[in-house]
Amino acid sequence: MSAMNRRQFLKISSAAAAAATPLMAAKKASAAAAHVVVVGGGVGGATFAKYLRMYDPGTQVTLVQNEKDYQRRYGSSEVIVNHIADSALNISYDDLKNYYGVEFVFDTVTGIDFDKRQVRTQGGTTLNYDRVVLSPGITFDYSAVPGMTEELADTKIPHAWNAGPQLKLLRDQVNKLPIDGKVIIVPPPAPFRCPPGPYERAGLITQWMLERGDKNPSVTILDVNNNFPGDYNMVHLWNRFFGMNVPKDFTPFTQIKYTPEQLATLKTYDKPAKLQWIPGNQGGRVLKVDADTMTVEAEAGKFQADLINLIPPLKAGKIALDLGLADASGWCPVDPTTFESKMHPFVHVIGDSSLADPMPKSGYSANNQAKMVALQIKSLLAGNGVIEPIEMQNTCYVAAGPKNFSIFVTEFFREKDGKIIEGDQPPLLPFNASDEAYRLCRVYEESWIENFTHDTFYKPYWA
Amino acid sequence: MTNRATLRILVAALGMLCLPNAFAAPNESQDARPTAAIMLAQTCAGCHGTEGYTRGDALMPLAGLPRAQFIRAMEKFADGTRESTVMGSISRNLSAKEIELMANYFASFPENPPIAKGGKL
Numbered sequence: 158m159s160a161m162n163r164r165q166f167l168k169i170s171s172a173a174a175a176a177a178t179p180l181m182a183a184k185k186a187s188a189a190a191a192h193v194v195v196v197g198g199g200v201g202g203a204t205f206a207k208y209l210r211m212y213d214p215g216t217q218v219t220l221v222q223n224e225k226d227y228q229r230r231y232g233s234s235e236v237i238v239n240h241i242a243d244s245a246l247n248i249s250y251d252d253l254k255n256y257y258g259v260e261f262v263f264d265t266v267t268g269i270d271f272d273k274r275q276v277r278t279q280g281g282t283t284l285n286y287d288r289v290v291l292s293p294g295i296t297f298d299y300s301a302v303p304g305m306t307e308e309l310a311d312t313k314i315p316h317a318w319n320a321g322p323q324l325k326l327l328r329d330q331v332n333k334l335p336i337d338g339k340v341i342i343v344p345p346p347a348p349f350r351c352p353p354g355p356y357e358r359a360g361l362i363t364q365w366m367l368e369r370g371d372k373n374p375s376v377t378i379l380d381v382n383n384n385f386p387g388d389y390n391m392v393h394l395w396n397r398f399f400g401m402n403v404p405k406d407f408t409p410f411t412q413i414k415y416t417p418e419q420l421a422t423l424k425t426y427d428k429p430a431k432l433q434w435i436p437g438n439q440g441g442r443v444l445k446v447d448a449d450t451m452t453v454e455a456e457a458g459k460f461q462a463d464l465i466n467l468i469p470p471l472k473a474g475k476i477a478l479d480l481g482l483a484d485a486s487g488w489c490p491v492d493p494t495t496f497e498s499k500m501h502p503f504v505h506v507i508g509d510s511s512l513a514d515p516m517p518k519s520g521y522s523a524n525n526q527a528k529m530v531a532l533q534i535k536s537l538l539a540g541n542g543v544i545e546p547i548e549m550q551n552t553c554y555v556a557a558g559p560k561n562f563s564i565f566v567t568e569f570f571r572e573k574d575g576k577i578i579e580g581d582q583p584p585l586l587p588f589n590a591s592d593e594a595y596r597l598c599r600v601y602e603e604s605w606i607e608n609f610t611h612d613t614f615y616k617p618y619w620a
Numbered sequence: 621m622t623n624r625a626t627l628r629i630l631v632a633a634l635g636m637l638c639l640p641n642a643f644a645a646p647n648e649s650q651d652a653r654p655t656a657a658i659m660l661a662q663t664c665a666g667c668h669g670t671e672g673y674t675r676g677d678a679l680m681p682l683a684g685l686p687r688a689q690f691i692r693a694m695e696k697f698a699d700g701t702r703e704s705t706v707m708g709s710i711s712r713n714l715s716a717k718e719i720e721l722m723a724n725y726f727a728s729f730p731e732n733p734p735i736a737k738g739g740k741l
Contacts, residue, residue: 208662210741211670257741521666528662532655544655548718550663552706567706569663569713580713586705598705604678605667611675612665616741618675619733 191216191538194276194286195259196266196476198222200231200520201292201508203253204527204613210257213535219260219284220253221276228320231351231520232606234358235556237317237328238365246320248614256616266476271501288534291482291489292508292523293474294319295350298487301470304446313448316468318350330464331362338366340376341453341460343443343467344385348488350509350518353387353555353566355468356434360391360558363399363432368560377462378434379455380441384410386517387555390564390586392434394595396423398559399432406438411585419588432558443467473510488512493577494547495533496526505530515579516570517551524613525549547572554602563598652728657721660714664722667706672726673733684731687723694719 193209195202198220206220228246235241253259264278269289276284297316299305310316315323315330334340340362344355359378366374385391389409395401403423408414415423435441440457446467447453453460453467472478472487482489482500489506490499496511498504507530508523516522529549536544549570556563569580586594611618661672664682668674672682682690696702697711711719 212658214741255740524666525663528665529659532659532662536655544659546659548660548663550666550710552667552710565706567709569710580709582709582712584709594703594705600678601667601705604676607675608669608679609666612670617670617673617733619673 191287192285193218193534193538194284194289195220195292196276196289197292197294197474197508198224198227198250198261199292199294199508199523200229200613201523201527202290203248203250204524205290205292205507205531206253206259207257207613208528208531209534210259212531213538214258216535216538217260218258219262220250221262221264221266221278221284222250223263223265225263228324229520229610230318230320231609233317233320233324234354234361236324237331237358238361239328239332240361243325243328246324248610250614252616253614256620269480269504271504274503286503287538288503288505290505290507290527290530290534291474291477291510292506292527293476293510295471295509295518296473296475296478297468298470298472302443302446302467304448305467305469309446309448310469314446314465314467317466318354318468318471327466331365334366334463336369337371337373337375338463339461340374340464341462341466342376342378343453343465344378344380344382345468345470346381347385348514348518349468349471351553352385352517352519353391353553355466356385356387356391357555357557358466359432359434360395360399361556364558364560367431373429374431375429376432377460378432378441379443379453379457379460380435381437381443382441383436383438384408386410386553386566387564387585389413389415389588390590391555391557393423393588394557394559394562394564395430395432395434398562399430400426400428401430401432401434402426404434404436404439407436411583413583413585415588471509473506477506477510482506483510484512486512493572493575494543494545495537496530505534513577515568516549516577517553517566517568519551519553520609520613521551521553522549524609525551545572549577552605554598554605556599556602557595561599562592562595563602564595565598565601652724654721657725660718661722661725671729673729681731682726683729685723685726687720687727690723690726691719694723 195206206218209218227248236243264280267279268277274286299307315326317324317327342355342359359376363376435457442456444454451462473483473489477489482498484490489510490512491506496505496507498506507526509518529547552567554563554565567584570577667679668682674681694711697704697707
C-alpha cells in the first residue's frame, strides 16, 4: 500500500466512524420519540413497519402479530399443484426485528381505546400509540352460504384462502383426485382478496390433471360474479387449451370486449369443457352446499364433485369488525390520501380490510398502501401535514393454467376529489399477445414473487 | 510485479477512492430523493426490489441506472418500440416530469450494493 493510499484509508476509516455516530444517536433518542403500533404481520403490516423504520429511524415501531409461524398468502396456489413446497411460503420476521429494529409482540389484539390511544392484547400488554396502523386481513362469512360452516372448511371443504393447514388439506385433496375427477371452485362475491386467485386455481388444477394424464378432467367454476380482472386473457386461453366456450353475454372486467373479428378466431365446442366457467348471469350463483353428498346447488342446477373449494364471502379482519371500523359493506372506509379511518382519528387501515376501491385487494396493493402511509405518517408525526399528490400501483402476475402461460393485471392509482382513481391505460396483454409474451409473464411472475417477498419482509440483499 | 498484481492494486485503490462518495451520498441524496420522487419510486419496489436492488436477472435492477437510460427506457416502453409486459401500461400512466423524478431517484443510488452496515439499518 502506498503512503497516499494509507492516508486515504485512514481518512475513510474516520469518515466511517463519523457516519456511524448519528445513526446510534438516533436509536438512543427513539425511546422518547413517537410510537407507532402496527396490528397484523401480513404484507400491509410488515411493509409498513419496514418502510417507516427506513424513512423515519427515530420513530419506534411495535408490530403486534397473532401468528408466529406466518405463511404468505400470495402465490400460495402453486402449493396445491405441487409447483412449490408448502414450506416455501414460510416467512421469518428476523430481519424486521434485527435489521430494521421493529419491536414485536406475538399476541392477539383484543381492544383499542381510541381516546387514550392504547392498544390492548389478550396477554395483557398495553401499548400507547401516536398512530396505529391496522392491516388485519380478512374474515370469512360462513353463514352467508347455507350448508357451509367453519368446521367444514377445516375438515372437508377448505377455502385455503389464508394458507396454513387448509392449504395443505386442499393440496392433499388435489393429489388424491380420482382420474377424470370432478372439481368445483366457488369464488366469493367481489370485492375479495386476490381477485384473479380463484380462477388461477381453476386453471392450475385443470392443467395439473391433464399433465397427470387425465383425458377428461372436469373443473367447474360456479361464480356469482360476471367477470374478474384478467378474464379477457384467461377466457381466451381457456378456450384455446381447455375446450371452454366463451360464456354467453361475456363482458370482460375491463370493459374491453373481443371484437367480432377476434371472436371469430375463438373456437366453439360441443362436448363438455375440461374447465368450465359459469358466471353469475348464467346461473353461477351458489344457493347451498351439501357436504355429505358433496353437492353444490347453484341457480344453474346441482353439481356433484370429488373436491369442492368454496371461498365464502369475505369481510374485513376480525379486530376491525369488532372495533366498529367497518361500515355496512363489511370493509373499512378510509381517507384515500392517508388511509386514516373515517371512523376514528389516529387510526389507519390498510390492505385487504380497507375500502380503497378501485384498488384491488391484492398483496401488491397492500404493499403500496403501506409505503404511501409510511411517508404520510412520517410527515404527520413531524407536524408537516398530509403529502400530496399520492401515487400507488398494483401489479399481479397470474398463472392462467397452461404450462408457461401467465398473464398480468397492472393499474396505476392517484387521488382526485377525495377518491382513488385508476389510470386509463389498458392493464392487460393484448388479444394478439404472442406465446412468448405469456411465457415472459411466467418468468417475471417467479422473479416477482422473490423480489416482492424481499421488499415486504426482508433486509436488502446486500446487507 | 506482474501485470495482474498491478491491476489488483489499481482496482483496490480505485475502490477506495470511490468510498468517500458512498459516505457523501446521504447529503447528495437529499436533493435527488425529494418526497415526491420517493412516493413514485417506491411503487416500483414490489417488482424491482427495495430501492431498486433486484435479485435474479429477470427483472431489471433500477438502483444506479443512469438517468438518461431510465428515461429512454420508459419512453420506449410508452411508445411501444420496446416490448414489455406491464411496463407499457405503467409508463403511459406517468408524466415526463414524474419519469424524471424517478430517474433521478434511482440514479442517486450506487449501482453496486452499498457497504453493509453491520447487520442493522
